[in-house]
Amino acid sequence: MTNNEQNGRVNLVEKRVILTAILFSCIGLGMISYTAWGMGITVPDCVPNSKIFEHGSVLDHGSKNYEVHFLTSMWRFEPSRVVVPVGSTLDFFVISKDVTHGFNVLGTNVNLMVEPAVVNEAKVHFERPGVYPIICHEFCGEGHQAMSAVVEVSASATDISAEGLPPSEQPGQGGPGAASVLPGRAVMIQKGCDACHSIDGTKSVGPTFKGLWGSRVELTDGTTATVNEEFFEEMVENPGKRVVKGFQPIMPKLPVNEAEMNQLMEYLKALK
Amino acid sequence: MEQQKALRAIILTELLVPLVLLLFGIYHGVLQVMYRAGVIRAASVAGIGYYQGLTAHGVINAVVLTTFFAVALGHALIAQELDAPLSIWGAGSSLALMLIGAVMAAAMIFVGKASVLYTFYPPLKASPIFYLGLALFIVGSWIALFTWIPPYLRWRKQNPGKKTPMAVVGIMATFIIWQLCTLPVAFEVLVLLLPWSLGWTPGVNVVLSRTLFWFFGHPLVYFWLLPTYTLYYTMLPKLTGGKLYSDFAGRFSFMVFIVLSSPLGLHHQFADPGISSNWKGMHAVLTLLVAVPSLVTAFTLSASMELGARQNGGTGLFGWWKKLPYFDPDRWLFSYLFCGLVIFIFGGITGIINASYAMNNVIHNTAWLPAHFHLTVGGPVFLGILGMSLFLITGLLNRPVVAPRLALAVPYIWMAGTCLFSGGLFVGGLRGEPRRTNLGLTYLNPESPSYRPDWHATTHIAMIGGFVMALAVLVYFVVLVMSLVSSPSKARTTAPFSIPMSEAYHDERVAAVRNFTPWVIAATLAVILAYYPPLHDIAKSNFKLAPGYHPDSPAVVQPGE
Numbered sequence: 001m002t003n004n005e006q007n008g009r010v011n012l013v014e015k016r017v018i019l020t021a022i023l024f025s026c027i028g029l030g031m032i033s034y035t036a037w038g039m040g041i042t043v044p045d046c047v048p049n050s051k052i053f054e055h056g057s058v059l060d061h062g063s064k065n066y067e068v069h070f071l072t073s074m075w076r077f078e079p080s081r082v083v084v085p086v087g088s089t090l091d092f093f094v095i096s097k098d099v100t101h102g103f104n105v106l107g108t109n110v111n112l113m114v115e116p117a118v119v120n121e122a123k124v125h126f127e128r129p130g131v132y133p134i135i136c137h138e139f140c141g142e143g144h145q146a147m148s149a150v151v152e153v154s155a156s157a158t159d160i161s162a163e164g165l166p167p168s169e170q171p172g173q174g175g176p177g178a179a180s181v182l183p184g185r186a187v188m189i190q191k192g193c194d195a196c197h198s199i200d201g202t203k204s205v206g207p208t209f210k211g212l213w214g215s216r217v218e219l220t221d222g223t224t225a226t227v228n229e230e231f232f233e234e235m236v237e238n239p240g241k242r243v244v245k246g247f248q249p250i251m252p253k254l255p256v257n258e259a260e261m262n263q264l265m266e267y268l269k270a271l272k
Numbered sequence: 273m274e275q276q277k278a279l280r281a282i283i284l285t286e287l288l289v290p291l292v293l294l295l296f297g298i299y300h301g302v303l304q305v306m307y308r309a310g311v312i313r314a315a316s317v318a319g320i321g322y323y324q325g326l327t328a329h330g331v332i333n334a335v336v337l338t339t340f341f342a343v344a345l346g347h348a349l350i351a352q353e354l355d356a357p358l359s360i361w362g363a364g365s366s367l368a369l370m371l372i373g374a375v376m377a378a379a380m381i382f383v384g385k386a387s388v389l390y391t392f393y394p395p396l397k398a399s400p401i402f403y404l405g406l407a408l409f410i411v412g413s414w415i416a417l418f419t420w421i422p423p424y425l426r427w428r429k430q431n432p433g434k435k436t437p438m439a440v441v442g443i444m445a446t447f448i449i450w451q452l453c454t455l456p457v458a459f460e461v462l463v464l465l466l467p468w469s470l471g472w473t474p475g476v477n478v479v480l481s482r483t484l485f486w487f488f489g490h491p492l493v494y495f496w497l498l499p500t501y502t503l504y505y506t507m508l509p510k511l512t513g514g515k516l517y518s519d520f521a522g523r524f525s526f527m528v529f530i531v532l533s534s535p536l537g538l539h540h541q542f543a544d545p546g547i548s549s550n551w552k553g554m555h556a557v558l559t560l561l562v563a564v565p566s567l568v569t570a571f572t573l574s575a576s577m578e579l580g581a582r583q584n585g586g587t588g589l590f591g592w593w594k595k596l597p598y599f600d601p602d603r604w605l606f607s608y609l610f611c612g613l614v615i616f617i618f619g620g621i622t623g624i625i626n627a628s629y630a631m632n633n634v635i636h637n638t639a640w641l642p643a644h645f646h647l648t649v650g651g652p653v654f655l656g657i658l659g660m661s662l663f664l665i666t667g668l669l670n671r672p673v674v675a676p677r678l679a680l681a682v683p684y685i686w687m688a689g690t691c692l693f694s695g696g697l698f699v700g701g702l703r704g705e706p707r708r709t710n711l712g713l714t715y716l717n718p719e720s721p722s723y724r725p726d727w728h729a730t731t732h733i734a735m736i737g738g739f740v741m742a743l744a745v746l747v748y749f750v751v752l753v754m755s756l757v758s759s760p761s762k763a764r765t766t767a768p769f770s771i772p773m774s775e776a777y778h779d780e781r782v783a784a785v786r787n788f789t790p791w792v793i794a795a796t797l798a799v800i801l802a803y804y805p806p807l808h809d810i811a812k813s814n815f816k817l818a819p820g821y822h823p824d825s826p827a828v829v830q831p832g833e
Contacts, residue, residue: 025563046548118813120545139323143824145709
């Protein structure tokens, strides 16, 4: 066995091997890029946090586009069963009430980690009818193996239905989940209104939105007012001027255009 | 190292203690495949819960065994290759801290106060003693590196212009990576988790904790792997009767690992919320680059084995493969290194799949994952540890390896076992089987409403594989115990024990790979570039802190509980 004596250059074969390895990696990167940008299959991104996601609910955006919010907790999914018509597109928003959970919708590309205090999101289109189990695949305590839910894509269903939701969140006509008021809800999340104003009646930094519309409120200057279009616009456009009694004058001024203002008001009207 | 009696005792302790613990790790591994196949339909067996045992399986096999071995091998190789005594104070205090830490963590697992798995994701909460034990264990392993630095610097001064022995390069690279990546996890454990588990802080930032954990979690994989790579580059060529094909390739690979093993941990968090997909994509790119040194290693080792095989009379384009010492009882260690390499081909390929961004959506947290890492940490790493432990223990105690034919059969049995085990889990994972789940209670239980008959075949194949793997370890322990109780061998009494080191075939004097400093600086910069943006985002996001939960109850843990 001869030994090429020491010199300062890398062995030629070894140099080619390194170049081949780098080429391999680049081919791999090309394939990854193609799946991500060419085919549009991607991984979860940041979603604005909102209290709206803190319980399970289903929302109808029309044309078989649905938004489904899952609340996971030790050891159940809320909702536990969702039925949608064939050809539906489901936008899943998931958050945990307690520990880290998993959210793998078998037979789809939806595979998420579910964590407390931060929302995760994935969208999927169901072309074929069938039963798609949702499995918790992250250890979440002694009951972990019993934690599953199901999406049923049914040829006979015409609208979304769900089991295991809290009574207030059953899908229905005209409520806060109705398609007509969803743009307003989106504005609320985007502007962060619900950071201070709850939508379920709980006391927070500001008055709750639930049942606020049309009610009479007492103000710190001793007067009273009815929450209507005029009052609402004034509160949003000039927050510090009049303050509801019992609350601090700390509401920031947020840029809201006229369309957004109307959408917000439609949403508030639905929050009975 | 034989001259230093105390160091010899330290090395032997570091090899034998985790091997004893491994017996439980393997026992529960066997139970796990039975739980998962639905053969056991219970929450616990013999007083040990499924998730409790699973925690012990992970902590013992993947953390305690691997770290003790890396430190022991480091002591042995550094002392031999630099021909210098090591500080017994340093090596001894490192051992003491690691032992105390391991005992604390293991005790909490066995009394059922730390059934949080070896990734200990908050807000599942374990006993503070568990977290403290882990921290002490890590600090103990740090001390080892600092006992090697002074003799290494002395050696450099006394041998100007001489290349650092390859074994020293491998061990130093291993522990430089370890030093870099254990800082974030030490921060997670000591600053976030320990005060929280003591009830001093009301909550924990889950996204931050997970990010710090995986900042550590992926380089951990290289910390497992590089001691075995060191054996591949230093011992394997000699065992085949040849030389290392390229000295440069070994040094290049180790240096690149120093730079690229850390700045890519987000590929474990592709499915996580709260982290921008931009940073996830950046880490995916870096992950693909770290395949380069492994591909270079695959070639260089094959070329080195070819040199040896041709030396043994092998000919032809592929015919030389027949002339490797597969079943040579005098070179029984070859089979441990060789089978590890074969298994790692599949471990490496599936690793690239996992890291491939959108592809992760298909396999994330399914049984595919344990299938993959039983071909990495359970493949080359584990076989390297078994083989080299037997080699070092018998060598240092001057015992013959009795039944070397039985010893060399162990890796082949193990390889057959992993083939079935991981094969079953791979297919099962693609069909949606979740990992770390007591399937026998629900999904594999015909009486449960969530029973899934389509997971029956794959879990049973994995179970048979698990049995075969356990058989391999059983055979190993028979050989080890028989060797330990045999009388000292006479042949070796004249020559002191030493670890055989390969020579280089192409000994390229490339200055760039013969100095750690630029690579360590590059590693630090890479880590800052890769982790500053996501950590900055997380800090800015101001996530609500999560209170703690014990694994057995959905109720929030009150402070003082």
